[in-house]
Amino acid sequence: MTRYAKQTRLLVAVDCIIFGFDGTEMKLLLVKRSLEPEKGRWSLMGGFVDINESFEKAAARVLKELTGLENVYMEQLFAFGEPNRDPIERTASITYFSLIDIQQYEQQISHEYHAEWFPVKKIPSLIFDHRDMIEMAKEKLRYKAALHPILFELLPPKFTLPQLQNLYEGVYDAIMDKRNFSRKVLSTGLLVKQKDKDKLSSKRGAYYYKIDKRKYLTKFNAFLNFVPNPQNLK
Amino acid sequence: MTRYAKQTRLLVAVDCIIFGFDGTEMKLLLVKRSLEPEKGRWSLMGGFVDINESFEKAAARVLKELTGLENVYMEQLFAFGEPNRDPIERTASITYFSLIDIQQYEQQISHEYHAEWFPVKKIPSLIFDHRDMIEMAKEKLRYKAALHPILFELLPPKFTLPQLQNLYEGVYDAIMDKRNFSRKVLSTGLLVKQKDKDKLSSKRGAYYYKIDKRKYLTKFNAFLNFVPNPQNLK
DNA sequence: ACAAAAGTGTTTTTGCTACACCCATGG
């Protein structure tokens, strides 16, 4: 006996929700779908899982094809499996969300897939259930980032506190007090102050910080609490 | 065009991690596998996804087959898809964990599947990657229950505070102060004190409480914080 | 009467919030 007889077999795809932060707002990388059905419409970057490939590998492959990036933060989001989510043939989609440093994204690759960054507030009409996927990813990102220091993954290796605060404010649609924010962030011990400053966005310049990789790995699963409770909603 | 040509199709199964609480410790419901390979070994309850069935439906079906229960708390855990996780043929497994009131579990059904409750601390050797699934489920349960009032799902409709505290202590392997615990729990406003007492586990008897369903649904997504921070590990 | 578990209140500590002024620099 080498097969489970009589059982249905399904197509299985991966779809990647790729977050980037341009210093001002959160963005998502979308592509123009290259195959029927719905050819030409915007969609998440995805692909079928190969016969001997794990889901993680498939998602990493798809991400690399599109962005040129490897070893980036990537996490399984959810398995979407409604029977009719793809009208052509039943296809399950295992979704992954990733956080990338938008500056490392290789521009030239985008032409091949007609990729474009869209502000998460202005996502165009998408195929299938891709909008649901994005909504879920946004929620999970907020959930996770409230407890773990994952948002650093969206920033370049050297970043300033104002940049970091902008990022948190964008993700949570909140205004935070810079004094409280810096105290909280620095109290984690995860940041190492650099000697040089970023002079681009202000006259005085803001000190760069780097992540303390060792502590980052150690403390990653220590629950944090970055998000202030009161409804500081914008 | 009605099919995506050339792509591999996979078997897709669901597996259920079923948690129960017997008043003293957390347990998991396991079955003796009825088909080859690994026939006769302990495993999670699972089944293949039918052609026109969503993953959620499949998981609910499998759960009902085994326990007779419907409308219980159930949440997608993770999609396991390593190419060789099933030696016979590549099979993806979409896992769900559920929380059931162990007292409502129908005993007679267990014979059909040779089902048995095992303390989570004493799980026997399992097939495939089922142990990984359980580890992940335990972790997610701790994670989720730290923020949301899901553990009530494991208790009967009427329960006492000592029972509830036992449950939390079991899940987190921690000792909690009963004064702080009751204050915290009652401050959520989720519990309604009953007039009668449970006289089984003590001479004095402990008051029963019920969930305020309306508030439960309203407050479910309001982050809670049940678990004390310091390492009160046993 | 005593053992065993239930129930309850206060003090201390900690962490979060709110808040305002000075600094450095490029123009």
Place this chain on the structure above:
DNA sequence: CCATGGGTGTAGCAAAAACACTTTTGT
């Protein structure tokens, strides 16, 4: 010299933790 954004300290408050005694009742 001044406008702009960066950087820092403190006081008040609320939530969490630590902690001990009384109550009930079956045996």
